[in-house]
Amino acid sequence: MDQAQKTHYCGKLSTGHVNRKVKLTGWVGKRRDHGGLIFIDLRDRSGQVQLVFDQRQGRELFNLAETLRGGYVVAAEGEILPRSPETINPSLPTGEIEVGVTSMEVLNISKTPPFYIEDNINVDENLRLRYRYLDLRRPEMLKRLQLRHRAVKLIRDYLDQYDFLEIETPFLTRSTPEGARDFLVPSRLQGGSFYALPQSPQLFKQLLMVSGIERYFQIARCFRDEDLRADRQPEFTQVDIETSFFSTENLFALTEGLVAELWKEIHGLEIKRPFTQMPYREAMNRFGTDKPDLRYGMELADLDQQARKSEFKVFQAALEKGGSVKGLRLPGGKRLSRKDLDDLTLQARQLGAKGLAWAYVEEEGWRSPISKFFAPPLIEEINRKMEAEAGDVLLFVADSWELSCAVLGHLRTKFAPDKLSDQPHFLWVVDFPLFHFNEEEQRYDSDHHPFTAPRAEDMPLLEGEPLSVRARAYDLVLDGVEIGGGSMRIHDSSTQARIFKMLGLTEEESAEKFGFLLDALTYGAPPHGGIALGLDRLVALLSGDESIRQVIPFPKTATASCLMTGAPSNVSEKQLEELRIIIEPEKDEK
């Protein structure tokens, strides 16, 4: 440190420094002016300390102190003084001492900040984002940056200890089909061509395995041009890991160790290992989601057998079409009004269900528009199956299996208990399907990505029954949040070619788009696989934040703009000309 500027951090001063001469620098916070006596809270990265200016100890310095305002940057020299017992402030770490200032220089003045530089402020997020540099001055925001730093450092140290090599991959790369929409960067040297920003370093990390790196990682920035959410930004950070000669279990153990260390370091919590594993199908069946929150029960009931015995046409029709009838019990649901249930029905419709059936469970049976379709013994049977008691409400959805599960799974989260365990519940969701059918495009899409290896025993089903093929893919889930995912990759070019073909890519197309990968796989690609953890989500979970925006220093808004810099913005005609880009006027659609 430059001793001329600063000898101590404000927040680190304590009774141990009494009588010490110190030089401090920082920002003026609150000012308490008593006329002949002025108190200033001086704040720097470490915290704050009280400066005292006494008129009797020199007019010139005191006059300067009177000009101080919030946000001014000052360098002060003085002596650490103990406070008399009645003036000690126990709510402050530095509350037992203060600084008797002997000289001071104002390094910079400041306009009045647009909001208070302190914790727990209640301001429009607009304003915080526009003045993000001031927002980050607030202690709680600094704490988040520090937490993120600690997490990243721990991750680097942990992986280094297991021989992982941190390697950078390009931001300017080629656009590949599938997946999210790319952010494109026009090429000037080759006008009319575009780079794409990477949605993830997926192909590079696999190619590094062909290079013989064996253990790679990167704290990688990724870019996806899709609509935003509280937990989604157009650019985000991924802890990207790829390994050769690792079994899935090896990789799980490695990841579990990493996550456990994070929780231990940040929260002092011992995490039970190994983590629970659950097949995708089971997760959907029991919880109606591929990222179940295991901190509470309220599992879905499979009611196909009972529905078959009912007279209810809607249920019958769903079953005939190969669908499913699922049920969800809301304990104590009788407090829900008819209107509440109508709202739920509306929500179910918005999620894609054709409707939502419901029943108030009473001693004598069901109070429900559909009760007439169910004989009393059948009602009895369903109640038993769902462990329903008088006072509960039962919800039913009949649709395709996936939709029935998903709709009720969504409603389940709405009725989650208020009080949930503090102990984090980690879970591996495994055995995802390799493909799903894309109705819109009328073709199969990869559920994970096209480089995911199918389970060997499912390979014979690949062409005949593709939807039954399970992938060697996995997601890491924590309390209902997906914090990572990955897979074992295809490492032989013939399997990879078969998959591309299933995805509807002709040989020419795959050669054109992924030729470099297919080529690489023919040069002794080792068995490999990896995982990517969402760093922003991890840090947000560790800091207890709902939105990842809180742990991203300079985030974008829901329309992907930066309120501070004004990005995205227009560019000059000259820039456009160099890129041979012509901006078309906006289409007026009316």
Added chain:
RNA sequence: GGAGCUGUGGUGUAGAUGGUUAACAUAUCGGCCUGUCAAGCCGAAGACCGCGGGUUCGAGUCCCGUCAGCUCCGCCA
């Protein structure tokens, strides 16, 4: 692409069913004040109510549109 919520001095809010000086707190500025730390007391300044239309004698308030932020659905291999 769709839905919902929000937008009033610098900041945070109040302004039932339209009615004329838009209220309060805090910050700001000035004065007083030697032990405050949410300092106190006195005083001053500060908003054409996101923007644009419309209805009305009259709009912060009602209607339409639009912009911005947030949340959700679609989307996100």
